[in-house]
Amino acid sequence: MIIRDDRNVKVILADYDVQWMMQAQLQLGMNSMIKVVGLANSGEIAINRVLEMGADALIINYGMPDMSAKDIMQRISEQSPTTIVIAISSSLTANLIAQAKSMGIAEIFHKETLNFKELADFVVNCVEERRRQLIEAADRHGVIRPQQQQVRREVITLQQAIILVHSPKGGVGKSTVSSNIALAIKKSPILSGQRVAILDFDCTFGNLATIFALSKSEVPSHDLSRWEYMTEAATLEEVDELLMTSQSGVKVLPAPISPAIAERINEKTAERILNILKRYYQYIVIDGGPKISPLVDVSMEYATHIILLTTPEGQSAENIGRVVYAVKNTEGYDYLLRKMMLVLNRVNKNRISDLTPKEVADIVGLPVFEELPEDDVVPRAINQGNGRQAIEIDPNAPFSIAIKRLTNTIVPGSYMKTSETAEKMEEKEKKQRRGIFGFLR
Ligand SMILES: Nc1ncnc2c1ncn2[C@@H]1O[C@H](COP(=O)(O)OP(=O)(O)O)[C@@H](O)[C@H]1O
Ligand SMILES: [Mg+2]
Structure with a gap:
């Protein structure tokens, strides 16, 4: 909750x-x-x-x-x-x-x-x-001051995270949420420098290349199909060459543009991609695409976290509920359930026709892990068309803050306040408080 x-x-x-x-x-x-x-x-x-x-x-x-x-x-x-x-x-x-x-x-x-x-x-x-x-x-x-807590600045041992964003229904925000999580990890004050990749496993309607404003002409030489015959012994250099680089440094593996090529991509290729990337990339985010395709199937196995994404409306919640029900009622699948977290997207408290978080939780059969608000910053980012994500164009928008909170839960500490970041934040706040006439004071 x-x-x-x-x-x-x-x-x-x-x-x-x-x-x-x-x-x-x-x-x-x-x-x-x-x-x-x-x-x-x-x-x-x-x-x-x-x-x-x-x-x-x-x-x-x-x-x-x-x-x-x-x-x-x-x-x-x-x-x-x-x-x-x-x-x-x-x-x-x-x-x-x-x-x-x-x-x-x-x-x-x-x-x-x-x-x-x-x-x-x-x-x-x-x-x-x-x-x-x-x-x-x-x-x-009188007031007891809590003992000064030591804030450690050394690099913390990081755990690899493979985060799948899934929903059987299209249009609930999978691409939006997965790209913003990838960015949130990349932009984390603690994790900067870590290798982050995002994979477009929505073979038919994949749009990560557009979301990250990558050169369309380069997609065919870098898409999922290029991994069909990739050797599992590939080096980091070979891997990096096959991935496209977005301006933020997040590496993108785009879906094929041609439907005929997209159809060829099967679970073997998905396994190969994940086996290889896992060796070099600390953080892998997967835009799962609709339906439970063979690619999503494989991703569920490899994922450390499965975000089940739904909007607060009946149809999308029921679709997710079916996935959860199937997992709960199939022997030997508990391990999948343990990785699943229910996340609501496009939450708008003023829209009374929406289901409440509790109603969604009841339909799905899992507690709500996070609520991401409906926020104008999302279409604004997309309409700018320059490959920047919501959390980049307005890091303090309600959606951006919720994404960072979610990322922090999945990758604990990614947005903790170290004394250094706390100082920076205070500095920034002070500047903001001074306002435009600050120089008079
Ligand atoms: N939190 C949000 N607030 C406002 N608009 C959103 C939000 N999340 C997604 N959208 C919009 O919803 C539409 C579908 O999102 P998208 O990420 O493409 O969904 P999917 O990948 O699940 O098909 C897009 O137009 C996107 O701008
Ligand atoms: Mg999508």
Whole structure:
């Protein structure tokens, strides 16, 4: 669910099993107070994330591969003493529980029999209780300044993300959303320099070449069909040569212009493309195109995140609902469900004929992960025709902000405030406040 309450509970999840974290993120998100703001697959990253995001709670596997629970607790209690730590373990013994509690871990849950609803309630209660204590203490002793949180500037170990934007229905905003996510990653203050590619897997109506204003005459020598016979041992140089470069630096793999060529593209080619790109590209965004084509099928397998995109109207929600239903009711497909996140596009609170987010969630059978507003900045960007995306032409438009928030959830930390960016933002805000007559002051 989308949280509008400032007093929501910011949670970092840490486990060596990314699939488990995706599932936990979904399940915990059903509690409207909880916002999972970061994932970490090592103790070191978990500590960094807690500090960067100012997390209220850390839910962490008791046995992280790189650090002992004791060391992690020591660092947290020194550097972020107000963060509540809750542990998860596959083997619970009385001894272990006693040990965990003596280190300051609030509670330890059994991983296999975990009830996410109970866990969520427990986390929220602990955090609220902690906040109450802090306020009381502040009243008694004057304001306590939270211990200065260290903001680390080193490069964080990044996890690869392959993000598929899917909807069986056309016109809901797949191309718009996928290109803006690719741009948001590329423009992230933390991720600049990372290789980002966007793939046009909408073979019949692909329009990424237009959206990125790429030279039409160069598309046939760079489209999906060029990968049919590509060797999987291709080097980075060979790969880069086949991709088209947009002005922002995002690499684009366009769909063929000719329908006859488009028809030839099959799942083998899709697999080859993803196998090769995965080796060199940290971030891959896929514009899935309508229907569940063989290309979308393959993309679902490879994706780390599947954004199920819908507008707040019945038909598109029902189409997505069918996908979710099929996945839920087919044995062995749970892993797909764990990657799926429901995102609403073109949300307009003034249009009363629209379904509410809750109604969409009920139809689809998944919680709403993010709402992207209907925003004039989208057609403005497209009509400019210069290959710039909404988040570039107006980074502060409501749509742009929502895209950055979504990107930050998928690639945690991509839009966190480091002290450097925070300084820059303050500087900018100051300038804006001075206004046009600022020089008189
Ligand atoms: N959030 C939004 N606000 C306003 N217009 C939007 C938004 N998202 C998409 N659109 C418009 O909707 C139309 C369809 O979007 P597109 O991304 O091409 O959909 P798809 O790829 O799913 O077919 C485009 O004209 C686009 O400008
Ligand atoms: Mg499209």
